[in-house]
Amino acid sequence: MKYTFIVAAAGSGKRMGLGYPKQFLEYQGKPIFIKTLEKIDQNPRVTDIIVVTNKEYTEKVEKLCEKYRIKKIKCVVQGGKERQDSIQNALEKTGNSEIIAVQDGVRPFIENRFIEDSYRILEKNCDVDGVVIGVPVKDTIKLVDKDGFITSTPDRSLLMAAQTPQVFRGEILKKAYSDASKSNYLGTDDSSLVERINGKVIVLEGSYNNIKITTQEDLKYL
Numbered sequence: 001m002k003y004t005f006i007v008a009a010a011g012s013g014k015r016m017g018l019g020y021p022k023q024f025l026e027y028q029g030k031p032i033f034i035k036t037l038e039k040i041d042q043n044p045r046v047t048d049i050i051v052v053t054n055k056e057y058t059e060k061v062e063k064l065c066e067k068y069r070i071k072k073i074k075c076v077v078q079g080g081k082e083r084q085d086s087i088q089n090a091l092e093k094t095g096n097s098e099i100i101a102v103q104d105g106v107r108p109f110i111e112n113r114f115i116e117d118s119y120r121i122l123e124k125n126c127d128v129d130g131v132v133i134g135v136p137v138k139d140t141i142k143l144v145d146k147d148g149f150i151t152s153t154p155d156r157s158l159l160m161a162a163q164t165p166q167v168f169r170g171e172i173l174k175k176a177y178s179d180a181s182k183s184n185y186l187g188t189d190d191s192s193l194v195e196r197i198n199g200k201v202i203v204l205e206g207s208y209n210n211i212k213i214t215t216q217e218d219l220k221y222l
């Protein structure tokens with residue numbers, strides 16, 4: 001079995017406003033995306049890792065992966081305009097991988113149990129197409145109209161905030177991406193693409209620590 005990880009590191013980090021992409025920000029002496037890659041590389045079941053990055057940073061990423069001895073790198077591919085385009089480019093290099101996981105390069109607090117438990121769920125349940133790491137929402141969520149007026153208050157007990165990794169059977173993930181591209185559907189995560197082709201995806205409780213480094217306020221967690 002091939003267990004491929006795609007690590008998305010092709011964003012520009014506009015909201016962080018560093019003047020360079022936040023995946024290169026140093027945390028404990030290493031770029032954030034390297035900290036993320038180290039955790040994935042250490043899992044014995046992961047067979048290969050594809051990193052997606054901005055065209056102008058490809059060589060830098062290759063060198064950093066070498067410097068920090070990330071052993072399972074299969075290739076570094078060029079990203080696209082949106083995160084979804086970046087993942088689509090990486091999917092083209094996954095070959096016949098049976099299980100494909102997608103991870104934000106800027107979520108360095110990924111835990112090994114997220115990977116292990118997701119693989120276990122997919123192995124034990126042939127009717128499940130994917131596993132998404134997520135946490136119960138703590139705030140009350142309001143749906144609003146374009147003028148900011150509240151239209152409804154969804155039942156919070158049914159709301160989960162999606163994180164990464166998001167782990168899928170390779171075939172359905174590729175089909176989901178291909179269908180989304182044909183119909184110009186742009187989702188904000190990988191699971192939403194699988195959901196729209198009626199894939200059965202389960203949420204596995206992750207951790208509130210597993211944040212995505214997005215804005216300056218998140219730097220206090222590093």
Ligand SMILES: Nc1ccn([C@@H]2O[C@H](COP(=O)(O)OP(=O)(O)OP(=O)(O)O)[C@@H](O)[C@H]2O)c(=O)n1
Binds near residue numbers: 023079087212
């Ligand atoms: N075209 C893109 C956009 C994002 N990402 C990656 O997807 C993850 C989550 O995206 P986000 O936090 O939105 O990162 P940025 O796009 O860099 O941030 P911003 O939206 O503030 O510019 C990050 O690891 C980012 O590098 C990517 O691979 N390709």
Ligand SMILES: C[C@](O)(CO)[C@H](O)COP(=O)(O)O
Binds near residue numbers: 083161163164189
């Ligand atoms: C995939 C994701 O990290 C799940 O929370 C998130 O949706 C990425 O969103 P962004 O628009 O790239 O910040």
